Amino acid sequence: MVRVKICGLTQVDDIRAAARVGADAIGLVFYEKSPRAVSIDQARKMLQALPPFVSSVGLFVNADSARVEQVLERCPLDILQFHGDETPEFCRRFGRPYLKVLRVSGETDLRRPLDDYGDAQGLLLDCAVPGQWGGSGQRFAWWRLPELGKPLILAGGLQADNIQEAVRIAQPYGVDVSSGVERSPGSKDHGKMAEFIARLQGL
Numbered sequence: 646m647v648r649v650k651i652c653g654l655t656q657v658d659d660i661r662a663a664a665r666v667g668a669d670a671i672g673l674v675f676y677e678k679s680p681r682a683v684s685i686d687q688a689r690k691m692l693q694a695l696p697p698f699v700s701s702v703g704l705f706v707n708a709d710s711a712r713v714e715q716v717l718e719r720c721p722l723d724i725l726q727f728h729g730d731e732t733p734e735f736c737r738r739f740g741r742p743y744l745k746v747l748r749v750s751g752e753t754d755l756r757r758p759l760d761d762y763g764d765a766q767g768l769l770l771d772c773a774v775p776g777q778w779g780g781s782g783q784r785f786a787w788w789r790l791p792e793l794g795k796p797l798i799l800a801g802g803l804q805a806d807n808i809q810e811a812v813r814i815a816q817p818y819g820v821d822v823s824s825g826v827e828r829s830p831g832s833k834d835h836g837k838m839a840e841f842i843a844r845l846q847g848l
């Protein structure tokens with residue numbers, strides 16, 4: 646079964662719903678310019694509602710180390726997701742499991758980034774959209790991802806209607822969805838979250 650992360654949650658109710666419908670991980674956006682950004686206080690409350698065996702991921706975009714440390718001091722995050730131009734040195738500075746995001750538009754040689762970010766838990770592939778860091782709802786041209794000994798996670802424009810095709814083509818370790826399960830930016834649609842996971846289970 647492909648692992649699922651639902652990202653960009655902003656409400657305690659969304660956390661409970663994501664866990665109920667079977668998400669393996671939830672993502673909280675600590676990037677102030679995102680419509681899905683959460684404050685540290687909001688994140689703490691949401692994480693308190695997280696049931697066991699569901700991982701929490703904190704998403705950052707070119708944050709400075711002090712900001713990441715400040716979040717980590719107050720929020721018990723399991724994994725960091727670096728969605729900007731962070732260097733390998735920066736990503737490993739916190740001594741926490743992390744995912745590095747690569748923005749791609751189609752078939753890309755992943756060996757170099759895998760070497761550079763050799764201690765990452767995995768690489769997450771999102772669609773390259775000029776002027777946007779992520780959460781764009783845009784997909785890239787999927788291709789069969791190679792076996793390179795590191796989990797590869799597919800993101801970018803995923804939704805219930807295309808998730809089966811995406812997984813059949815790319816065969817990723819996991820998928821990450823945000824805008825495809827929303828009614829408006831930052832407001833998750835619980836029915837769409839359930840449908841997304843049901844389609845994956847139907848594969």
Ligand SMILES: O=C(O)c1ccccc1N[C@@H]1O[C@H](COP(=O)(O)O)[C@@H](O)[C@H]1O
Nearest residue numbers: 652679778779780782800801802823824
């Ligand atoms: O969600 C955001 O607002 C966001 C902002 C900045 C960087 C990344 C962001 N979200 C991540 O982008 C991908 C794709 O999202 P979508 O499913 O196409 O909406 C995903 O990893 C989100 O977590």
